[in-house]
Amino acid sequence: xxxxxxxxxxxxxGFVAGPDPDREDPLGVGGMALHEWVFGxxxxxxxxxxxxxxxxPDNEVIEEASANIGAVVMGRRMFGGGEGPWGDPAWGDExxxxxxxxxxxxxxxxxxxxxxxxxxxxxxxxxxxxxxxDGIESALEQAKAAAGDKNVSVAGGASVIQQVLRAGxxxxxxxxxxxxxxxxxxxxxxxxxxxxxxxxxxxxxDSPGVTHLRFRVVKRRTEAED
Numbered sequence: 001x002x003x004x005x006x007x008x009x010x011x012x013x014g015f016v017a018g019p020d021p022d023r024e025d026p027l028g029v030g031g032m033a034l035h036e037w038v039f040g041x042x043x044x045x046x047x048x049x050x051x052x053x054x055x056x057p058d059n060e061v062i063e064e065a066s067a068n069i070g071a072v073v074m075g076r077r078m079f080g081g082g083e084g085p086w087g088d089p090a091w092g093d094e095x096x097x098x099x100x101x102x103x104x105x106x107x108x109x110x111x112x113x114x115x116x117x118x119x120x121x122x123x124x125x126x127x128x129x130x131x132x133x134d135g136i137e138s139a140l141e142q143a144k145a146a147a148g149d150k151n152v153s154v155a156g157g158a159s160v161i162q163q164v165l166r167a168g169x170x171x172x173x174x175x176x177x178x179x180x181x182x183x184x185x186x187x188x189x190x191x192x193x194x195x196x197x198x199x200x201x202x203x204x205x206d207s208p209g210v211t212h213l214r215f216r217v218v219k220r221r222t223e224a225e226d
Contacts, residue, residue, distance in 0.1 A: 002151040003171040004140065006161045007065045008188065009034040009210070010175050015185040016158050023081055026099055030182050037178060037210040038062065047105040057205055061212050065174060070150025071143035072106050073136075075160040076114040079129065085116050097121055098129070109146040111139045113160055136163040158186040165197055170217045173199065177211040 010016050011034060018028030027034070038044045042053030043062035053059070076083065080098030103124040104110075112131050121129040132139040143152040154164050164170045175188075199215040 001144075002068065002070060002147055002149055004144075004152045004154060004164065004169055005065075005172040005174070006154040006156070006164065006170055007174045008156050008161065008176070009038070009178055010188050011178055011180050011182045013181045013183065014187045014189060015182040016156065016188045017186040018182050019184040021077070021081065026077075026081060028185050030180075031185065033180050034178050034182075037176070037207070047107065049103065049105075058207050058210065058212075061174075061176075061205060065153075068151045069106075069108060069153045070147025071108050072110040072153045072155050073139050073143050073160065073164075074110060074112055074155040075157050076112060076116075078155060078157050078160075079110075079112045079114075086118050097123075100127075103127075109143070111143045111146075113139050113163075136160065136167055137169070140164070140169055158188045161188065162191055165192055165217070168197060168219050170197075172202075172214065172216055174212065174214045177213055178209070 008016050015031075016034065018031035021028040021031070025031075037058060040054050041059045041062055042055055043059045043066060045051065045053040047066070079100075080096060098121075100106075100123070104127040107126040110127060110129050112129055113136060114131050114133060116131075117133050118131040120131070123129070130142065132142065140152065154161055154170065161170070161173075165173075198218040200218050201213065202216050203212070203214040205212040
């Protein structure tokens with residue numbers, strides 16, 4: 001059976017998106033700077049239908065993280081913004097089908113955590129979006145069934161990764177630490193309380209524009225389990 005992993009870029013002050021996201025600026029003010037390090041890499045460009053790109057240690061990190069993904073879990077905002085029922089005029093005419101275009105880069109089943117039901121969307125290149133309204137455990141259960149022996153990637157955003165950590169269901173967390181300060185936005189490691197998870201560092205890779213930190217999530221046994 002595969003692992004449940006999360007892989008995300010974060011600023012030095014702990015944010016994975018900037019403030020005030022909207023349809024034109026889905027990562028919020030300044031949020032795009034979190035990902036400048038990845039846009040020129042061959043391993044990022046290929047699944048987005050682009051040619052060329054650089055190789056090297058950063059590229060190898062992305063190749064490794066993408067190599068064995070059988071399904072993806074993400075939040076409503078990462079799929080396509082907004083919080084209310086589908087069809088909110090603030091986010092344009094519906095049915096809007098998200099940020100990802102006609103051929104998204106996932107090429108696997110994607111399970112979108114939301115409070116509002118919607119029919120499954122099928123896209124080119126093997127991506128399907130299934131909308132899950134009964135919580136993170138259900139989304140992960142469906143994703144694991146779809147992934148088989150491959151990994152399930154919890155793509156984000158911050159709230160979904162927090163939910164998986166609080167539920168004790170994450171096996172591995174990789175943070176790409178970018179040397180910028182956003183000052184506000186969506187903070188990754190908050191609202192976690194004192195839960196029975198420890199992060200054990202398994203690898204650190206330094207590059208000029210980013211430091212890759214990989215952690216194994218160690219789940220402590222509770223008294224009820226002893």
